[in-house]
Amino acid sequence: MSEKKQKKGHNSKSFDRDAKGVILLDILPLGQCINAARYCSTLDRLKEAIRRKSRGLLRKGVVLQHDNATPHSANLTQQWLQRYGWEILPHPARSPDLAPSDFHLFGPLKRHLGGMAFETEDDLISELRNWFDNLDVDFFRVGINSLLSRWQKCIDLHGDYVEK
Secondary structure, eight states: OOTTTOOTTOOOEEEEEETTEEEEEEEOOTTOOOOHHHHHHHHHHHHHHHHHHHTTOOOSOOEEOOOOOHHHHSHHHHHHHHHHTOEEOOOOTTOGGGOHIIIIIHHHHHHHHTTOOOSSHHHHHHHHHHHHHTSOTTHHHHHHHHHHHHHHHHHHTTTOOOOO
């Protein structure tokens, strides 16, 4: 989320996953905004988490999907991605229908958190971690696999919004 669009006092949450689950959950402290430097710092932590998870067996590289937000498209970020050879899936502007987080994750997360109240930010973070840790083993695989059919629908619709 660009600094201009970040609402004062709101958290920004970033999570990276593969078909087996969450690799990194990165939550900005209340009131902080994401920028290119912070995003690259998150990518550094993600790179290390992938290295630890794969125990050095990562052979094919990383394919990353992110939108065209300013921190993602900034020169600093592009240089980072080029330095480490990470492939970026193209993401058309204003296309939340092609982001697994938007079409697969946020609905169930909102339903889970609906009606809950948290005394502290740490309580919320604890609940988020608990929810991610207890997701069905197939949850992320289903979301990532459905991306292929959503991309095809987008192509078939000449870029129009993809419905379920």
